[in-house]
Amino acid sequence: MSTSEIGTGAVPPARTKAPEAPAPTAPAGKAPAPARKPRRELLAASVGSVVEAYDWTIYGVLAPYFAEQLFPGSSPTARLIAAYLGFALGFLVRPLGSVVIGRLTDTRGRRFGLTLTVGLIAAGSLLLAVIPGHASIGIAAPLLVVAARLVQGLSVGAENPSAAAYVTETAPGRSRYFYSAVSYGGVVLGSALSFVVLAVLLGVFGEAGVEDGAWRLAFVFGALLGLTALWIRRGAAESEVFAEEAGKRSKASPWPVLRAHLGPLSVVFAITSGATTVFYFLTVDFPAYAADAGAATKEEASGALLLGMVALLGGMLAAGRAADRFGALPVLRTGFAGLALGSVPLLAGMVAGRVPVPVVTVALLFLLALPLAVSNVFAGQLFPPAVRAVAVGLPAALAISVFGGTFPALAEWLRSTGHGGWVPWWPAITCAAALLASWGVREHPRPDTPVSE
Template identity: 85%
Template sequence: MPTGPTGLPSGTSDATPSGAASPRRPRRELAAASVGSVVEAYDWTIYGVLAPYFAEQLFPGSSPAAKVIAAYLGFALGFLVRPLGSVVIGRLTDTRGRRYGLSLTVGLIAGGSLLLAVVPGHAAIGMAAPLLVVAVRLVQGLSVGAENPGVAAYVTEIAPGRSRYFYSAVSYGGVVLGSALSFIVLNVLLGVFGEAGVEGGAWRLAFVFGALLGLTALWIRHGVAESEAFTTAAQKHGKESPWPVLQAHLGRLAVVFVLTSGATTVFYFLTVDFPAYAEDTGAVTKEEASGALLLGMVALLGGMLAGGRVADRFGALRVLRVGFAGLALGTVPLLTAMAAGRVAVPLVAAVLLFLLGLPLAVSNVFAGQLFPPAVRAVAVGLPAALAISLFGGTFPMLAELLRSASIGTWVPWWPTLTCAGALLASWGVREHPVPVTPHP
């Protein structure tokens, strides 16, 4: 890839905060980015976690299973609109400001959770109940499609030079914490109200909590400063059409798509399908595999924080490549050994999730630096949202189809292949140089 006069990839603005912002450490800005990621992941995940409990009240159907399937259809539809959200709200983030975009996304997510908490049941308002639920999920899908790219753009522009990837790891770590929080809240509700109580209406409390969490994040984000890189770019370029710039960066858009495809496939395999896979292979029960994932989540966070620190010292591409190479070469052998009883399930989950943490730690800010500020949110968001919709949202269904065809042992080959593709794609871009005068 050709580079510009500053040494950055050509077409990338050299007005990134890595070398131009004030020498302070923007801790509140990092907190604002991270807390929104927690809210996004919690509100997105809690719907899927609670679907079996609220489906009876909100969805029509001839059987309990049909109602749950209808509820999960609402979950799937949210994935389909993510790319649209990355373009529509991402464009607002690129023209009206990072703070505006981040406030809008978290506000929509929080508002959606509040509506889900109070929507009347199917017995009270008929088909209006499921239609309202699906409408809320579509709005939340739009918001989630733009949330992470907005965070990527903001953190790219406010992070101190020598800590840029550690900031990336911390901000994206909010996604892991939010997902874990959804399972914690479910277990608390089950412990307090029991399964019958949760199905009877206590599930609404989880959405109330999500709304309150979102309002807190909105308050934090409202008070943070706008990034200097965005302000400079807005003054220079105004509201020029982003499409000519995006067309000039098609190669980098493709790289972001392939990198995201590898990471999202592994993420959904390990966090959603892994218990079913472990039980299908006879390694452990679903419940035991779910327990093993708790250790895996700790390893994931550890891998992200370690990956961020190492990337700040040795470069992001090395961290990306180590993570994807480990997943491409290690996934099938580790899972085969697990199925044969030679390697413990918690160890397999921890190793694979630690390796996944390496690319997740750096991908946000690394991708953000591939594009100029004027199109950064859209350019990061569109290929990432498409990859998540095509590879992440469909993976549980694909895995279930393979198991139903009695070829469940093929399941790990899909994340293996996508990670191999991501490893190859990483050679399509160059390392971003550390600024000459980085922040302390």
């Protein structure tokens, strides 16, 4: 297939199943490359998602407990706001990380990128665990916190696209979307793990003990989790697609190839925008929305979200299997159509007392599971291997920064101005845009075999 056909929606002709290629051999004098083991490769991709989500979430969860020790301010509120600004800065550097580390993943190898991202995430967590308090080192304390969050933001910006490229190129053909669902399911597990760790710390040390320094143990755990992921990833095999392309890969700028794929880039941006808006609405803002609307207390809404998370994980696995059988686009479009058309009526019914809160969380998170399950590998197949990590990462990171990072603030502003009822319309609109954008590409627009650029 010529480069001009890639990303234009051209469907490749049917192909007979190619024999499995032997594992790449190492040059004389070097250790042999790890043997291909699809399940080990799936574990290598998934464990990074767990680490990424845990480290990203645990900062926000623990901010009320460490803000007074690490940040200056005239009041507890000022210190907490400063801590949350450190959280926001991580979003701003995500696109830069997707370009810088994504380019290394495209030129140095998938294993290189995957080990680099979890190594940086682990280093950031360890730094957060050992930073002395503001009373000891003054302004250096918040500056070190910001430095740690910037490092983690860079690595998180490249973690998911690097894993997406790896899964796209290593998953068995008949289980590719199931592997995509499992690998992205690590994000849900990592987020849930952060709340489990907080619950354990509070149970063991109490609120006063966590504020007095036990919060550091959560970051130590994150660093150990990252080192475990690093060990697993170092033992995984390199993608054969990357290895076969490496010999003819040039060091030329990737931008001409990316400019030739502006259509698929915009599709990835739209799909990520819809999914991330719904995700942040349900996992971050939903308790406040339900309480403001009088539908449930924050505690009741948070409890309902636990059921929704189970539905999200189960839905992702089911959606992966369905996509392997029927194709990714029908699954993705079903999810976005349900969210675009069903979000506002379901939430209106909840506010009116006609639809139970748990039913709403389960229904919406199950619908969200459909695009989340397939988007990683589907997006990876839109681009040539030479630019795959950058091409998936850049529009996704921009979408998360613009739509995910700003949604909680937007929702709070709407409520403060008396327009809290408008909050559900934003996720519905972004999902409608994602649904429309999905018609810009066709199913499996390129074969996943080495293609000369």
